[in-house]
Amino acid sequence: MLPVPLPHTLALAAVLFCLGMVGVMVRRNALVVFMCVELMLNAANLTFLAFAQAHGDTTGHVSAFFVIAVAAAEASVGLAIVIAVFRSRGTVNLEELKTMKH
Amino acid sequence: MSPSPVGPYLPLAVTLLVSGLMAAALPVLAHFLGPRRASKVKSESFECGSVSEGSARQRFAVKFYVVALLFIVFDIETVFLYPWAVNFKALGWFGYAEVAAFAATLLVGLAYVWKKGALEWET
């Protein structure tokens, strides 16, 4: 099996990261924004793994494990907050979250 | 070349064979042994327990969310148990103590979740 060349993986990760970043900025649905943040984290993970393979080093693999666990913890709190927003406002549209503009 | 290229794959072949036999045998056994009573609900097309027709954008009870998240959080922790299990012998008592401390922390979380009633389905 031929390994995927490093630049290819890195480019894919960079594209995913940028997609996520743009998504956080332009999307208006709280859940989609949340998914975009997860996309960014996974892009970082992919970068770690690609470099770990290139360096022949396990640090990147270990990092990926920890990032997955942290992302799960973050997701559980984040989704709970989205539910709290939905319960108090009846919507998850970010355009309507404007009670505190001065 | 190694003396027997097939050797390392033998256990895999056995596993495949056994699981194939199981997969074939179980439906056949069920067909002969199981009682069959047709009903209206049973003849509907199966869709993971939800209603098979209507809008896909229905709202779910929040208890699904709680169970799903508890599952994710506790499930992800096995990510740290696998590397330990693979290196179990090499890590020895040091690794065992580390994992025990990790599991004890999780146990505190489980005790909290349990007593809090987050695992009760019917409330």
Place this chain on the structure above:
Amino acid sequence: MTLPDLTAADLQPVLPALVLAAGASVLLLSEVFLTTASRSHLALIALGSSVLAGGVALATAFEPAHAVFQGLAVQDPFSSFVTVVVCLGLAGVVLLSADFLKQRQAERGEYYALMLFAAAGMSLLAMSAELITLFINLEVLSVSTYALTAFLRRGPRPAEAAFKYFILGAFSAALFLYGSALLYGVTGTTRLADMVGPLRTAMHTQPWLATCALALVAAGFAFKVAAVPFHMWAPDVYEGAPTPVTALMSAGVKAAAFAGLVRVFLFLGRADPEVVALALSALAVLTMVGGNLLALPQRNVKRMLAYSSIAHAGYLLLGVAALFPHPGTGVLAATPLMLGSPAVNSADAYKGILFYLLAYTVSSVGAFGVLSVLERHADGDGATAWDLDRFSGLAQRRPGWAVAMAAFMLSLAGIPPTVGFMGKLLVFRAAVDSGLLGLAIIGVLASAAGAYYYLRIVVYMFMRPAPAEGVLPEKYWATELALVASAVAVVALGVLPGRVADWLSQSGMFFGTR
């Protein structure tokens, strides 16, 4: 295969964090197993844990700097001091929370447990010397604070604030993580100490990738410390969160985030000191000026304190920028690339940053404390709860609170004889010494503008008549204790900073420097 070696010497430095985490676990379990009617024991457990953790950190504060956990973390006076400051802030916030939660029938073990977990993350963040360890601790403290923000589920504001905080916090964490991944790529390691050399090489061989990685890491931290232009989340989140939680954000979270920032950039900054110094200086100017200007028109005191917190991040960034030699001042020639003797001129800057963290912690906990006692449960979460008029004539109705608030405001404004003045003095002097005269002048001007909105509260308290209607809340011993302790600390440390300043001037403050 070599086994990692874990000894008591490794565990001793993380003892404060272990105490905090154990306290949090006890709180969680007592919440479900101990169902008594009275819940005042919760605050006492939390207070005991934070005092114990702070005491342990103080006891080990004078040990020489050394690496622990195979270099994943370090213990040095810097990390111990940050832990002490965090525990002080936490103790104050717990005292404030006791009555705040009681009035709202929201005394829960989870609240204090989350605070202790957050503080454990802060303590460990100050010690982390490896990017993934840093990321995990950053997330431990952030995730706990997201949940705390949404803790009081009254009305739309807390949920909305928590959501904004969560999305921008997760966004900044992702920026930091991607930057870390790129740094790992160009250097082949995630340990800060091993990273310096390869990174310096990479600055020449792969300048774009290395600069991009550094910029992403810096942007991640800039979000966390709410530096302009990464500050837009702060006012809404500070306003929407329960007031004691806001106090924790402005005191503990800020101190820990700055500790992480200093730790990372003291190592990575050596790869290209000039660029890092320039970037930090630019952030410092924007944040000092922006924070103060945005605070000026605010009549909502909670929001005003949020912008003030941004401005204070600016002064702290000025201190961080002073850690680096500046081009064109001749300092760079004296410290050849900062490798042999990286901290020739920075002892004063450390002292400034740390003293400022202490000063800001006690002043802001006190200020948010007074705000939390004036905020009545009946107000719900309407913006009027924190209007400037709430302070009218406070000197006649509650002279003790008014005097304490005046001390906090003078301290935040940087007027002697308060700890805030000493902090600003040390930071600005360090900045001038390292060749940042222009920045120091901008800082002084910005804080002079800031004095307007702080002193306006003092004027309202002492020179406006009290409103006819409206009852003030009852006094409660825990709150009174927190306010008195903060006020005494603000004045005492301002008049006699000697002992603390001496402690901060000792050599070997920071791992990797002399």
